[in-house]
Amino acid sequence: MTAFPDSRGYFGRYGGRFVPEVLISPLYQLESAYENARNDPRFQTEYDDLCRSWAGRPTPLYEAAGLTRKTGGATILLKREDLAHTGAHKINNALGQALLARRMGKHRIVAETGAGQHGVATAAACALLNLECIVYMGAEDIDRQALNVQRMKLCGAKVEPVSSGSKTLKDAINEAIRDWITNINTTYYLLGSVVGPHPYPLMVRNFQSIIGKETKEQMRAKFNRLPDTIIACVGGGSNAIGIFHPFLEDKQIKLIGIEAAGKGLDTGEHGAKLARGRIGILHGTKSYVMQDKNGQIAAAHSIAPGLDYPGVGPEHSYLKDNGRVQYRSVTDKEAIEAFDLLARTEGILPALESAHAISHGVQLAAGAASDKFIVICLSGRGDKDLEIVMRTRNDRC
Numbered sequence: 001m002t003a004f005p006d007s008r009g010y011f012g013r014y015g016g017r018f019v020p021e022v023l024i025s026p027l028y029q030l031e032s033a034y035e036n037a038r039n040d041p042r043f044q045t046e047y048d049d050l051c052r053s054w055a056g057r058p059t060p061l062y063e064a065a066g067l068t069r070k071t072g073g074a075t076i077l078l079k080r081e082d083l084a085h086t087g088a089h090k091i092n093n094a095l096g097q098a099l100l101a102r103r104m105g106k107h108r109i110v111a112e113t114g115a116g117q118h119g120v121a122t123a124a125a126c127a128l129l130n131l132e133c134i135v136y137m138g139a140e141d142i143d144r145q146a147l148n149v150q151r152m153k154l155c156g157a158k159v160e161p162v163s164s165g166s167k168t169l170k171d172a173i174n175e176a177i178r179d180w181i182t183n184i185n186t187t188y189y190l191l192g193s194v195v196g197p198h199p200y201p202l203m204v205r206n207f208q209s210i211i212g213k214e215t216k217e218q219m220r221a222k223f224n225r226l227p228d229t230i231i232a233c234v235g236g237g238s239n240a241i242g243i244f245h246p247f248l249e250d251k252q253i254k255l256i257g258i259e260a261a262g263k264g265l266d267t268g269e270h271g272a273k274l275a276r277g278r279i280g281i282l283h284g285t286k287s288y289v290m291q292d293k294n295g296q297i298a299a300a301h302s303i304a305p306g307l308d309y310p311g312v313g314p315e316h317s318y319l320k321d322n323g324r325v326q327y328r329s330v331t332d333k334e335a336i337e338a339f340d341l342l343a344r345t346e347g348i349l350p351a352l353e354s355a356h357a358i359s360h361g362v363q364l365a366a367g368a369a370s371d372k373f374i375v376i377c378l379s380g381r382g383d384k385d386l387e388i389v390m391r392t393r394n395d396r397c
Contacts, residue, residue, distance in 0.1 A: 009197070011201075012318040016285060016286050022181055027197055033104050034203050057084065067341070067346055073365040074229075074368035075373050081378055082379070088117035091124070095128075096207035099129070100188075108186050109134070109187070112172040114168060115141070115148070116141065116149065122135060123155035123157035134158045135158070137160070138170075138172050139162060162175045168309075176189060193237060193309075194208075194316070195236045196284050205315060208242025212245055215230075225373070229368075229374045231257075231364070231376045232376070233258045234307075235271070239379035254326065256360065257274070258356045259274060260303075261329035262301040262302050265329060271308050273289060276290070277311075288312055289310060303392065304352035305353075306351070307356065330359045330360055336392060349381060349385075352389070354376075354377070357378075
C-alpha cells in the first residue's frame with residue numbers, strides 16, 4: 001500500500017497527469033529533480049536542519065487533559081502543528097519545495113492559497129532562501145483572511161487577487177497554473193496540497209509525512225504504544241495524509257478523515273467530496289470531485305477557508321475505496337462549537353479547519369473506554385479565523 005503511487009503517478013485508478021502538453025516535460029523534469037534531491041543526503045540534511053532550527057520541529061504531541069476530562073472518555077492527544085513556524089503544517093511542504101526550486105535554479109515561485117497558511121509558509125520560505133514569491137488568492141479568501149495577506153506581504157510576497165469563479169482556492173489554483181505555463185522556463189509552481197498532477201501528490205505527502213513519523217516516535221517514547229485512532233481534517237488533504245501515511249500498515253489503528261459538511265450534506269452547500277462527490281478530473285489529477293449533473297465542477301462551501309476546495313488528493317480517493325481510511329463530515333456549526341470548546345478547556349484556538357477534526361474527535365472519545373488513545377492533528381492555529389468566528393456570532397444575534 002505504501003508503495004503508491006506507481007511509476008505513472010497513480011494510486012490505484014486515481015492520480016496521473018491530466019495537463020496541457022506544455023507541462024508534460026516540466027513535470028518529468030520536476031519528478032527527476034525531486035528523486036535526485038530525495039536521494040541526496042545533503043538535501044535531506046539541509047531540510048532536516050531547517051525544520052529544527054527555523055521551522056521549530058518536532059512539534060509537541062500534547063495530552064489534552066482538560067478536553068479529556070470534559071469529554072469523559074478516551075485520552076485525547078493533539079499533534080501541535082499549530083506551533084510550527086507560521087502557524088500550521090504548511091511550512092513542512094513549503095520549505096521542502098522551496099529548497100527543491102532553488103536546487104533546480106528556479107528563483108521565481110508562484111503559489112496558491114485559500115486559508116492563507118500555505119501562502120504565508122511559502123512567502124516565509126522564499127524570504128529565507130531569497131526567492132521571488134507571487135501568491136494567488138481568491139478575492140473572497142483575501143477578505144476572510146486579511147491578517148494572513150499582510151503576513152505574506154511583510155515577507156516580501158506579491159499577493160495577486162483572483163476575482164473569477166467562486167473567488168476561492170479552486171480559482172487561485174487556476175491562475176497559478178496559468179502563470180506557471182506562461183513563465184515555464186523561469187518559474188516553479190509550489191503547490192500546497194496533495195492534489196495536482198504527478199509528482200505533486202507524492203512530493204507533498206512525503207514532506208508532510210514528518211507529522212506522522214514524529215507522532216509514531218512520540219507515542220512510543222511517552223506511552224510505549226501506538227494510538228488507537230488518528231483523526232485529521234481533509235480539504236485537499238495534506239495534513240491528513242501527512243499524519244496517516246506512516247501508520248497505513250498499522251492495520252489495528254483506525255484512521256479517520258473529516259470533511260466539511262458545511263450547512264449540511266443535503267443542502268448542496270458543503271465541501272464533502274469523498275462523501276458526495278464523483279470521480280472526475282480537476283487541476284491535473286483524477287480523484288473524487290464535486291460536480292453538477294452535467295459534470296461541471298460544483299462550488300464547495302465551508303466556514304473554514306482551507307476546506308472549501310471541490311477536489312481531494314488522489315491518495316485519499318484510493319484510501320476511501322479500499323477502506324483503509326474512514327471519511328466523515330462535520331458542519332460549520334459543529335466546527336464553531338469545537339473551536340469554543342478547545343479554547344475553554346485548553347486555552348488553544350484551533351484553525352477552523354482543525355476544529356472539524358476536534359469536533360469528531362470529542363464525539364468519538366466520549367463513547368470510548370478510558371484506556372484508549374485518540375490523536376487529533378491540530379493542523380493550524382485559529383487567530384487567522386477570529387474575524388470569521390466573530391462575524392458568524394453577530395449573524396446569529
